[in-house]
Amino acid sequence: MSCCSSNGTCSSTAAATAAVEPAPVAVTAVYAVAGMTCGHCEQAVGKAVAGLPGVTAVSVDVRGGLVTVSAGAELDDEALRAAIDGAGYELTGRA
Structure with missing residues (x-):
């Protein structure tokens, strides 16, 4: 489910690259x-x-x-899935 209208418009245009507390990066993964x-x-x-x-x-x-x-240790795919699904989107797998 998306926050946008059926024609794909939305009133928000802000960018969302989120940086969290800096730490040594051990793992980076890309998800669809x-x-x-x-x-x-x-x-x-x-x-x-x-x-x-x-x-x-x-x-x-x-x-x-x-x-x-990116994370300091191995990523938990199920935790990511739950967070993304909870936000109203669908994690379809690793890209």
């Missing part, structure tokens, strides 16, 4: 996420993923449907 169409979607997914324990950086590419996540 369905349902993102605008800046609000970008912010919602970025905030949901950035709040997970161990995440050090998040970059959301709405046009490509990709979320790049």
Whole structure:
């Protein structure tokens, strides 16, 4: 489910590259996420993923449907799935 109207418009246009507390990066992974169409979607997914324990950086590419996540340890795909699904989008797998 998306926050946007059926024609793909949204009132938010802010960018959502979320940086979290700096730490040595041990793991970076790219995930495919369905349902993102605008800046609000970008912010919602970025905030949901950035709040997970161990995440050090998040970059959301709405046009490509990709979320790049860096963490200090191995990423928990199910925790990421739950955070993204909870924000109203669908993690479809690693890209």
